[in-house]
Amino acid sequence: MRELAKSGGLPVDLASAFDASPNPYVLLTPDLRIAGLNQAYLDVTRSTRETTIGRPLFAAFDSGPGAEAPENVRQVRASLEKARDTGQRDHLAVVNFSISHTDEAGNTVFEERVWSATHTPVLDDAGQVVFLLQHTTDITELQRLRALAAASGEGNALDLLGGAVIGRAQAVQADNQRLETERNQLVEMFMQAPGFVTILSGPEHVFQMHNATYAQLIGHRAITGKVIREALPELEGQGYFEFLDTVYETGEPHEGRGSKVQLQRTPDGPLETVYLNFIYQPIRDSAGKVAGIFVQGYDVTDTVAAVERQKLMIDELNHRVKNTLATVQSIAVQTARSHTDPKTFAEGFQARLLALSHTHDLLTRSHWEGADLRAILEHETEAHGPHRISLNGAPVGLGPAAALSLGMIFHELATNAAKYGALSAPEGRVLIDWGVADQTRPVLHLTWRELDGPPVTPPTRRGFGSRLIERNVRHDLAGEVKLEYATSGFTAEFMVPLDREKSE
């Protein structure tokens, strides 16, 4: 055991105990070279220290030339690597592994044996695996006895076993239970996952299992055991079958982001459009060959819709801003034509701009759903003294376009009244009466009547104000207006349909 003590750094007394143990042990480095083995191991494998120490385990023991040898080696290697990579003990309850010895004639003979092995990682202070300890028991006799017992129906061969093998069998049993619990937990997580999950197997993509979210996505159709092209026929031509085929053929995962999918979510219903983030992940068998596809993802329809809505809103906002700028540009150009004095131009332009701005404020307060007629009238006339203006009418809700138009129109009327009409005289008044006639469609009737002002003479030329009023009512509001310049006072009569904006 001195070799081991040197190579493995084990304390000498522990090394002695190791060597003296009746249980066969071999100590391996992490790259699976033999660091040491005890006498019991040498005995059971009929080998010597000289031919084993320092050599790769599977060079020293290769299970012979039999057809099953590579598989035997693979099983033992897999168990050792698992113990090494996980830092957890691993059990091989039963494994075939042939052992060689030299017969009397000097020939190498291989003998099939059955083993039960435990692979225990030995950790250093830092928790790193420095050695792997293999404890193996030759159970060839036991297997033979079990076979005999099974054949004769006598007794239980397990009764004949020593403690090490029983313990190992129990450990394996416990491991299986733990694995079963883990598996159940995984399935539970799978079924409860917030995203959709399904497993497809084989080149035809047969549904193995799917969770509740996936069932909801596809309208709770019975799909388990069906190939996808039959289970979800509406996907034909949408590209997804082809993606699955490619993932299966190439083993490369496929990812979709915000992918548009049309699905039959109710029987005989129309195809519904959903947007999905998803991944098709290949599942490989133990030989590394693609055996199925794991499908996982989320329905992002709401997010895609929100992004789309936001884009539309930005486009619409841009449209409105550009239109408003064009309107302001028009006001500026038209106002400039009726003012030669820059000072009066600035006053007139600003007043019109503020009238427009105020209606915007009213509309913003209602999130651009509309504004009340009285609120618009009050704002456009309040500067001229509320006691001189009489507003009579029930509340009338105006859509945004009508509100903007009428705001401009009342501004022009009030400005004209203050300059030339009733509000230019101390005693002058304005009576504004309105009502909504609702026969087949609601129509606003509004009268603006000026009283007690200076005698009225019809204008010799139509200014921007009166043109704006007439054009706006006819063009923007599809209504009618009559402007009358009676000597006793100016009158304007409006008829404006109120249901236009809803129908547009």
Add this chain to the structure above:
Amino acid sequence: MSQPLSGQRILIVEDESLVAMLLETILEDMGCTPVGPAANIDEGLKLATEESPLHAALLDVNVAGRQVFPVAEALKARGVPFVFSTGYGEGGLPDEWRGQHTIQKPFTEAAVRDALMAAMGVAQV
């Protein structure tokens, strides 16, 4: 300044009266005769099919919540050149109308004149 478009009859389709008035003013300053303005698609279609002579048109893309393209089709069928006006950006036109002469709101008198002349194939003077 010379008036290469003098006497031309130009249809206006535009739902906002103030913008329509601005276009009329600009056209009148160029010596043109404004036709319309049409405040909606139906009115625009009627003028685009029946008005004669008609030398060109200025078409707002979004007219009272509807798109002006039926009017554009009618004009195209008659061989009357037209210019789109739009508040949307360059991307505001669907693919089939991309490349049409377009003016962006708000517009200058020069932009309106240049776009009309280009659409009508009148040489710059």
